[in-house]
Amino acid sequence: MIRMGRAEGWLRRPINALPTWAKFNGVTFNGIRVGPMPGLEHQGSTVIAKRDLSGGKEDALMVVPKELIVSRQNIELFAKSDQHLREVLDAVGDFGRTTRGAVLIFLLMQATICCPDIKDVGVLSPLNEYIKFLPDELLPTFWTEEEQELLVGTTLRPAVRAKLNSLLREYESVRAATEHIDWCAKYWWDDERGLINFEDWMRVDAMYRSRALEFPGVGDCMVPCVDMANHASGDATAALYETDGSGNGLLLLRDTKDIKKDGEITITYGDDKGACENIFSYGFLEDTIMSARAMFLDLDIPDDDPLRPAKIAVTNAAPGFRIFEKHDRTAWESDFVWLVAINEEDGLGFKLRQTIDGEREIEAFWKDQELNDTSKLRDLLQQDPLWDVYRLRAVVILQGRVESQLQALQDIGVPKRDLSIRETPWQLARRLRTLESEMLKKARTDFEDQKASLFESDIVRRYLGLLEEEANDEDVDFS
C-alpha cells in the first residue's frame, strides 16, 4: 500500500509544502527552514538556518505542539476518538501497549486513512498529512540479497537477519490478531483486494527506527519537524531537543554554537552508537567516523559443555558481548560470558522443580545459592576467591570469538561488486568491513594484555599449579 501511495502520489508531499503544514498546525519555526542542503541532497531534507543564529541568544528554533507528538501516550489519546485505531490496538494486545507496537500500528493506520480506495476508516488528522513528507530510507532491511551478502563477517549481517525474522513474526501476528475485524479483513488482508503486505510493515518499521528520538518525559517518540534534523556528533552537533513545561517539543540551538545563514542545524542521534547500529537504524555513516566505536558479537555455549541445554534454558542474558571504545583502548561487557565460563566443578548446579500446575522447571544454583537471574552471576563470581580465574576464562573465550570474527572478515577480503549493487550499500558495507576489522584487531591486542595481567595474579598461578612449581624451583636453586 505504501509503495503504491508513493507512486500514485496520494502518500507523498514535496518538502516545500512543509511550512504551510507547520503553520496550519501550530508549529513555529524561528530563523530556520527545512529542505535539502545544496550539495548534500543524498542526505534528504534537513534543518537550515534562514539567518545568522547566535548560541545563547535565540528562542527555541522550533516549537511543536504536544498534540502532534507521536508517542505511546498520545496514541492512546488518539484512539479515544478513532474507534478503528482502538480496535486494532486492542486486538494486538500487549504489543499495542509497547511504544514500538503502538507507533507502527498508528503509522499503518495513517497510510490506510490516506488511501483513496479505503472508505470510512480512521479519523483525519494533521498526522495523516505529515507522513506524506517522510522519505523512504534505504535501511539494510531493504538491501537486496546480494547487497546483504556484502555484510558477511560484519556484525550487521546477523542483526539484519534477526530483524527481518522478527519483523515477519510481528507482521504475521498483527495479521492473525486483526483478521477477525471486518474492515481489516476487507481492506488489509483480503486475498485478492487486501492492500497490506509485509513490505508495508517493513516500511513503517523503517520510518519509526530512523526517526524516533528519546524525549525527556515522553520517552521514544516521533516529533514532526524536529525529526527533519540530520545528525552530527560531538562538537558538530548544533542543536538539542527537549520538551517545555507543557510537553511541547522544542529544538534549541546549543549555547556554544553560532550558525551562519544557510548553515545546517544538526542534532545527535546518539554519539555512543557504533557504526553497525548507525547503518542499521539510519542507513548512513557520518563521514568523520574513524572507528566502529562499538560492536556486539554473539557467543555460543560449546557443544561439548555437558550443562549446555540447562544453561540455555535458564539464561536471561543476551547471548553475546559488547566491545566498545574507552579512551584509547577497547573495553567489553557481557552478562552471558560468565555462564559460558563456569561449570559443575566450579559450583554451578541445576535442579528440576515441579511447579504447582504440574510443569517442570529448571532452577540454577551457584554454590547452593539460588540463581534466578543469570545476569547477576557476575556479581556472585566477583565475591568468589577464584574471581581472577573466572575472569581469565572469560577473556580467553572472548578473545577466541574476536579472533574467529576477524578471520571471517579476512577470509572474504574485499567482496566483488556486482553491477546490480547500489552505491550506498556498497560504500557502507566497505567502510563497515574496514572499521570493524580495525576494531577487532585492537580488541585482540587488548585481550592479550588483559590475559597477561591476569596471569600475574597469584590466585591464577596457584590455580594453574604455577606457584608451587616456582616454589619448588626456588627450593632446588637454594639447595
Ligand SMILES: C[S@@+](CC[C@H](N)C(=O)[O-])C[C@H]1O[C@@H](n2cnc3c(N)ncnc32)[C@H](O)[C@@H]1O
Ligand atoms: C530523522 S531523519 C532526518 C531527516 C531526513 N533527512 C529526511 O529527509 O526526512 C534521519 C535520516 O536522515 C538521514 N541522515 C541524517 N543525518 C545524516 C547524515 N549526517 N548523513 C547522511 N544522512 C543523514 C538518514 O537517511 C537518516 O535515516
